[in-house]
Amino acid sequence: MSGEIAILGVGMHPWGKWGRNFAEYGVAAARAALKDSGVKWRDVRFISGGGTVRNGYPGYVAGATIAQALGWQGAEVNTSYAACASGSQALAAARAKILSGEVDVALVVGADTTPKGFLAPAKGERPDDPDWVRFRVGITNPTYFALYARRRMEIYGDTQDDFALVKVKNAEQGFTNPYARYRKKFTAEDVAASAMVADPLRLMDVCATSDGGAALIVSSLEYARKIGRGDAVRIAAISTVTPSFASSVIEMPDLATDSAVAVAPTQFRSALPRKAYEQAGIGPKDVSVAEVYDLSTALELDWIEDCLLCERGEAAALTRAGQTRIGGRIPVNPSGGLACFGEAVPAQALAQVCELTWQLRGEAGDRQIEGAKVGITANQGLFGHGSSVIVVR
Amino acid sequence: MSEGAAQATVPVLDGWFTTDSAAPHLIGSQCASCGTYYFPKLISGYCRNPDCDGETFESVELSRTGKVWSFTNACYKPPEPYIAADPFVPYAIAAVELEKEKMMVLGQVVEGVGIESLKAGMEMELVLETVPDATLPEGKLTWKWKPVEGAGA
């Protein structure tokens, strides 16, 4: 494909609750990616950071903060804020610069430090802000994930045990991942014994917040060949499409869906991977590994179907049959997913790409998927943000 | 509410629903050109249907009954700006599909109705209930979903 770019290097800072400044994680990840790539810092001509917004103030000017920490060297800079898709948007900005021929090599980096406890809106009376409004009437983040989970139970007959299996699988897969925050195996009984948060989801069905960082060094295919890295894994697609009116599934932070009176209803989640497949010129049958957004255990099942990796309603059966494990027909979240990492918003879409890069290079150690050739990521953020990236070998 | 306390009359969100407690309605708007409904009311003045140039909207009362799409509950007290009774009492939440408007609206389920009484497809109606407030001792009014008498899935 002509629209491809090469991934020369990847790096992460271990995720956890470290309580340090986000730039430390970003710099550690960036330096690891630089080292992995063999590219000199001065040769990087574009720095693309995933941004984070705290209390409505974009105080963390990610691209420039990390560029300064690595040492100003006059490169162009960019910061992208797109909630959980921030990393992918930063990557898309770098790809556009590279494909236009403006630069050969770019650093893409995302890092965050999360406050303690649940994420909550800023103070004050703000009835024009849908995020404030829904909290005012008692609708929190887990509400949305629980509505999707319960819908699966009502329509497909999924059970809470099916959801628990996702946690058990992801915990096992991330067990030896040195970058994962939680490295502990759990049983279905452990999940069932954890406190109910939003029925049918328990504490262990919902992911935590974390600090963390992830970075990539990407380049034109020409540049990769020039430095003897013509065999580098490539990015074949980056989809960041918005929903299409009339979006028919209730999305955080809205209290109502679009009305489908005048226009046929559409589904947002499935639009993201569909666009990625179209861009890459491949289909779901070609995929050997997927890193999808397990914000809740049940949501992983939704994503498996939205990525067209099985028929609608069959993801629980696929999981029960062990087909989504490492060694199964279509391994999902070999990294351990958000279940093992937790959320570090501007870093997580990049962390997914790091994992696919290691998998496609055959460098994933104990969690290696044999012969992995094509990987897909998927995630979704607030306010119509989301992304899906396809990595190929 | 304690005996003799004033009845709540102030809505938790101004202009979002009628306060006629016998048969309350959510207040939305409807595009005069394409018929698309909005809740809450559209404030931009431009229809969100990408193929519609509509700039004229009528304030409308949405259907006060619909069918459950999905449901859950809140087992933990939400953070502010939610104001909860102390001690916190968990409540159920339902996403209800309105047939005429072809849209879904979220809301709490009335007090005393837990998730064990809910089922996808169940008929629900809109009612008003009082929720605690930081400044008004009698609380404020909010919309909630209530199973229609004798409703089954």
Ligand SMILES: [Zn+2]
């Ligand atoms: Zn219209």
